[in-house]
Amino acid sequence: MTFRALSGLSILVVIVLAAALVRLTVGRVPLEDGTWQIVFGIPVRELLPLRLGATVSALAAGWALGLAGCLLQVLLRNPLASPWILGLSSGAGLGVMIALAIAVLAGVTIPGGGGLMLPAVLGALGALGITWSLGRVNGVLEPLRLLLVGVVVASLAGALSMALQDLVPHGLRADFLDWMMGRIPESPGGGVLGTTLVIAFVVTMVAAFGADRIDLACLGEDEARSSGLDLGRLRSGLFLGAGALTAAAVALVGPIGFVGLLAPHLARLLVGPGHRLLIPATCLAGIAMLLSAEALRQLIDLGGGRLHVGVVTALIGGPFFLWLLCTGRGWTR
Amino acid sequence: MKSSTRHILRTARVLCWLVLLGCIPGCGDRTSGMDASTSGPQVRIVSLSPALSQILMDLGHQELIVGCTPWAPAGLERVPVVGDLLRPDLERISAVRPDLILVQPTQLGVDPGLAQLAAQRGWAIRSWTLNRLEDIEVVLEELPESLRVAGVDPAPMLSSIQQWRKRRDLLLVPDPKVEALGETVVLFGIDPPMAFGRETYLNDLLESLGGLNAIRAPGYLESSLEDLVVLAPRSVVILATSPGSALEQAAQLRTMLGASAEGLDIHAIDGADLLVPGTRLLDGVQRFRARLEERP
CATH class of the missing domain: 3.40.50.1980 (Nitrogenase molybdenum iron protein domain)
Structure with missing residues (x-):
């Protein structure tokens, strides 16, 4: 391991630990005038499970989203690829909107935040299935076709979600928009959190063991084939891995943008392009980004409530991505 | 022209006419025939x-x-x-x-x-x-x-x-059962917890019944589970559009709060009338008070 890689990984680990520390120790207490004061300190026994819940949820979702972004950037050979480019986020949103509309029309209980997880996963998997089946040529995933199908699926799912919004009352539209901005649960369902962690761990292991093959795939189609690499199989593996990671993350925290897009670039900047180190670094970068956003959210009080974590990732991620773009860092070095 | 082509064109023409007929007011949905009547109420x-x-x-x-x-x-x-x-x-x-x-x-x-x-x-x-x-x-x-x-x-x-x-x-007089609720958070959603703050009609109702809103900020607030724990209200009232939904949300909140929910008095109220700021609020208040009466 080179000094650059070692220092890069160390930086990411330090950021993750610092963000976790902030998330675990920052809270707020109500004042007499109705405002809240931010306080630091070791949480009391009642608060610790809630803060740990949010910290572990951010860790799991950041890990999954970062890795999904990395796999998709290899698969599509496009530095702009992210989990949302294949329509998974829009598909999940459509799933949630369909559930809300059905609940209203059938006069049944509207599922709360936890109840929206299943339709989100079903929507994401539905979009994944469509993109998968239409993105292949002669049974093999073709990156450009996959990208175009993903964009169309995302647009269609987004349009259908908007159309369905007319079927639900304003209050539920607000719920939907709230969900679309992402939220780190303080009390995550054990099943969803556990599933996300297991999927993230398994895909990380598989990707790490296949890092050499991923590196070969990055060289180009002809080079990869001449080296005996089964590109079709590799692409299928990358696609399914990224899809499972994204669906699990969406189920846990909703659609949060920029983490999947930026984490691979940040990791590449710190440890270089080799996937043996890039994969663990991307996982750490994803965790660092989402956990930092969640910690930062704790420090900002706008009066009417806290910022959505998706807003924080976009506000930080957008300028950072522009900086990477303007300086050419992140994918050229 | 082949007979099959002619048949297709004829069918298409008939379909076009049907579509055009469907666009004429009165042939469609609930809204399409609304300007057909000339008589009606004195003030519309x-x-x-x-x-x-x-x-x-x-x-x-x-x-x-x-x-x-x-x-x-x-x-x-x-x-x-x-x-x-x-x-x-x-x-x-x-x-x-x-x-x-x-x-x-x-x-x-x-x-x-x-x-x-x-x-x-x-x-x-x-x-x-x-x-x-x-x-x-x-x-x-x-x-x-x-x-x-x-x-x-x-x-x-x-x-x-x-x-x-x-x-x-x-109806809107101090009620010992409401006073006994102590500091109360009134929620109209639990994930995330959405609370009625001060300067809202529900805060006015609660105060007129002798209750005390634990939220001191004005307006409708999105909070968090941690905020709820820190506020440490004695009671939480969950308003939902149906009794089933209210009960379900109460159970869900208790689960999410875990040990912090111990000692917290959570009330699930059918709040369909309380969630609309109109004259039916009084029906909602009556139901709320009756619900509190039912509890020991």
């Missing part, structure tokens, strides 16, 4: 607020409503939908030829397109905010006058309002 009212529709209905003038929102109260199913508060459908509103439009304005005020059209067509627009309990009283003061100007006899309405006020005075 479009209500773009479910709460104002409810108040008008409770005052005995449901028949005056010729246009409403998709979320109008039960009883207006046969009234054409003409958009809603944020997106009034100007074409549909024109089609029902209103004399008076009732609006509960957003922070941005009345939709400028609607205001402009109303000015051109001579429709009156009356708008009331319904944030506080006293706002309902303002509507009850001013609505009969607006209808009187339009030619409606206000006497029956004034009688209904009198009865409503009497009932309000009987």
